[in-house]
Amino acid sequence: MATVRTRMRCLYVFNRNGICLHYHVWLRPLITLSAQQDQKLLFGLLYSLKSFAAKVDPLSTGKENLSFQQPPGQGCSFHSFRTNTYKLSLLETPSGIKFILVTDPRMGDLRDAMKYIYNIYVEYVVKNPLYEPGQPFRCELFNSTLDQYVKTLE
Amino acid sequence: MAPTMRPGDAAFAAVEHVNAELFTLTYGAIVRQLLTDFEEIEEVNKQLDTMGYNIGIRLIDDFLAKSNVTRCTEFRETADAIAKVGFKMFLGATATVSNWNSDSTECSLILEENPLVDFVELPETCQGLHYCNILCGVIRGALEMISMRTEVKWIRDMLHGDDAFEMRLKLLDQVPEEYPYKDDE
Numbered sequence: 001m002a003t004v005r006t007r008m009r010c011l012y013v014f015n016r017n018g019i020c021l022h023y024h025v026w027l028r029p030l031i032t033l034s035a036q037q038d039q040k041l042l043f044g045l046l047y048s049l050k051s052f053a054a055k056v057d058p059l060s061t062g063k064e065n066l067s068f069q070q071p072p073g074q075g076c077s078f079h080s081f082r083t084n085t086y087k088l089s090l091l092e093t094p095s096g097i098k099f100i101l102v103t104d105p106r107m108g109d110l111r112d113a114m115k116y117i118y119n120i121y122v123e124y125v126v127k128n129p130l131y132e133p134g135q136p137f138r139c140e141l142f143n144s145t146l147d148q149y150v151k152t153l154e
Numbered sequence: 155m156a157p158t159m160r161p162g163d164a165a166f167a168a169v170e171h172v173n174a175e176l177f178t179l180t181y182g183a184i185v186r187q188l189l190t191d192f193e194e195i196e197e198v199n200k201q202l203d204t205m206g207y208n209i210g211i212r213l214i215d216d217f218l219a220k221s222n223v224t225r226c227t228e229f230r231e232t233a234d235a236i237a238k239v240g241f242k243m244f245l246g247a248t249a250t251v252s253n254w255n256s257d258s259t260e261c262s263l264i265l266e267e268n269p270l271v272d273f274v275e276l277p278e279t280c281q282g283l284h285y286c287n288i289l290c291g292v293i294r295g296a297l298e299m300i301s302m303r304t305e306v307k308w309i310r311d312m313l314h315g316d317d318a319f320e321m322r323l324k325l326l327d328q329v330p331e332e333y334p335y336k337d338d339e
Binding site for chain 1: 219
């Protein structure tokens with residue numbers, strides 16, 4: 001039996017309204033929730049984590065509004081967390097698009113890789129005139145370019 | 155020592171370029187078709203603005219991906235980024251920002267060169283037409299995606315006899331992100 005050796009687990013793309021625009025999976029042996037619950041859980045977690053990270057920041061000037069709502073333009077206050085079994089990396093753009101990449105815990109800093117994936121998204125999805133902004137997308141070119149790029153990261 | 159590159163130059167170099175004349179002629183063909191379809195000048199101005207809006211909501215991601223801008227909350231910084239990096243990247247022309255009002259919510263963007271209007275002269279019948287209204291829509295759409303609601307209008311238009319292109323950007327409000335799910339779900 002061939003073993004799949006890949007360090008990538010899955011990728012989620014959310015927009016500012018919490019809609020999961022894309023879910024791409026490479027290796028995910030254990031699935032406990034339905035897709036919709038899984039996405040809602042992840043979006044909620046990241047929303048809370050970002051807010052928490054901003055509030056706990058010892059260097060913050062205190063000018064920021066400490067209520068729950070924060071404009072996405074602030075930039076990411078956190079970009080990854082790691083556990084024993086996986087590493088989760090986040091890229092949030094000022095336009096509210098969030099890229100979440102779940103990988104093997106031994107992967108290094110993935111910020112540049114996330115930027116490259118953002119560029120792939122722009123080229124194949126945003127620039128596609130048939131794509132309706134704010135809706136989930138399924139684009140073969142995006143998937144194949146993403147797969148090819150991800151192989152170079154292994 | 156290498157000459158200092160202005161911030162827009164790097165972004166300009168990174169994008170694919172299209173022939174300027176083709177671009178100008180294509181835009182001219184669009185405006186002519188809109189004039190034939192709608193006949194009323196105000197309607198054409200509105201259509202150009204709507205088209206620009208639809209472009210702007212997508213263009214913002216292209217801009218953010220290629221220009222490495224990660225924070226975008228101050229209106230001042232945003233206006234500078236549009237003028238120096240945005241215009242350079244997409245039109246190959248730089249704009250300058252000026253005439254800020256006292257609480258930094260309004261400013262003017264002045265364009266000395268505008269590739270959309272090369273070879274264009276407005277006839278007598280189209281004097282109310284804002285030929286470049288698409289640019290107003292693009293800026294409005296792009297800023298809306300980064301939580302800034304704005305109003306953008308032309309104040310000076312070289313096709314109407316003025317000496318430069320000047321658009322007025324007015325920030326209406328900054329809408330913060332709302333948590334989309336209700337707490338009880």
